[in-house]
Amino acid sequence: MTAEVPLEGLGAQSLVELALDRIRGDILRGAIGPGERLVEEQLTRRFGISRAPVREALRLLGQQGLVEHLPRRGVRVAELSARDMTELFGLRDALERYAVETALGGGARPDPEKLAVLERAVERIERAASSDEHGEHDDHAAVDRAEAHREFHLALVALAGHRHLLRVYEPVIMQLQLYMAANMRREAEQRSPAEGAHRHRHLYEAVASGDAQAVLTALASHGARTYLRPELEP
Numbered sequence: 737m738t739a740e741v742p743l744e745g746l747g748a749q750s751l752v753e754l755a756l757d758r759i760r761g762d763i764l765r766g767a768i769g770p771g772e773r774l775v776e777e778q779l780t781r782r783f784g785i786s787r788a789p790v791r792e793a794l795r796l797l798g799q800q801g802l803v804e805h806l807p808r809r810g811v812r813v814a815e816l817s818a819r820d821m822t823e824l825f826g827l828r829d830a831l832e833r834y835a836v837e838t839a840l841g842g843g844a845r846p847d848p849e850k851l852a853v854l855e856r857a858v859e860r861i862e863r864a865a866s867s868d869e870h871g872e873h874d875d876h877a878a879v880d881r882a883e884a885h886r887e888f889h890l891a892l893v894a895l896a897g898h899r900h901l902l903r904v905y906e907p908v909i910m911q912l913q914l915y916m917a918a919n920m921r922r923e924a925e926q927r928s929p930a931e932g933a934h935r936h937r938h939l940y941e942a943v944a945s946g947d948a949q950a951v952l953t954a955l956a957s958h959g960a961r962t963y964l965r966p967e968l969e970p
Contacts, residue, residue: 751789756796758783763802763813764882764913770815774803801911816914824912831905832893832955839895840948850895851944857888858933858940865933882913888936895943 759779762768779790794811797803804814816824839846864881886909893905935958942950 751785752792752796755779755783755785755789755793759793760797760800760802763797768813770813770914772813774811774813776811799907801907802914814911814914816911821912821915824908828889828905828908828912829955831901831908832889833952835893835896835898835901835905836943836948836951836955838898838901840943840946840951843946845946846895846943847897850891850897853894854888854891854940854943857884857891858936860884861888861936862933865930886910886913888940892939892943 759768759774768774774794776787776790776794780787783790794803794805798805798811802814803811805811860880861884864884867880889909890902890906893902896902939951939954939958942954
């Protein structure tokens, strides 16, 4: 891990949010791997803050499914089995289909403001793919790719305007990102990064057309499972 600037002069809530963002960023870019322990004392020294905001950040990460609190063994980054991944992908697919049917059912058109959020997410994915094409592989780029992917799928579900659906969906996509970086690296070995961006652009255009069946067809061939790590494949 890299050294961090102490978070001095910030309120308690801001300290929690910043600790949360930094730990989550390390997890999602793979700097802290599945099963690795998160030691409060080390994190407090790293951030230059007290234990309370670090402990609260770890609690929130537990709610998001990114870490596990083990009795008498502390906190570690969550590990997902092949069954976990299969179940999470299945749940993600079901929730996304429901969101699309809710948003576009009966010939409804997508909300323009929500559609604009989805388009910005596509553009962010395309910028990340362009960076990959030019060999710009670093931690910041990895985090940006992961965040862009999550932003897109959250925006897709948000089209339904269903607050409780989004609340259920968010931890699902967050947990899937535990292994998303590894999947993206494997995909990059076999395909151009532009292909992933193209799949998301195709899905966005289907949404923009207002054709619910076209969106469902695009989702069915979105390819999320194709590059699961070998030890996780069924």
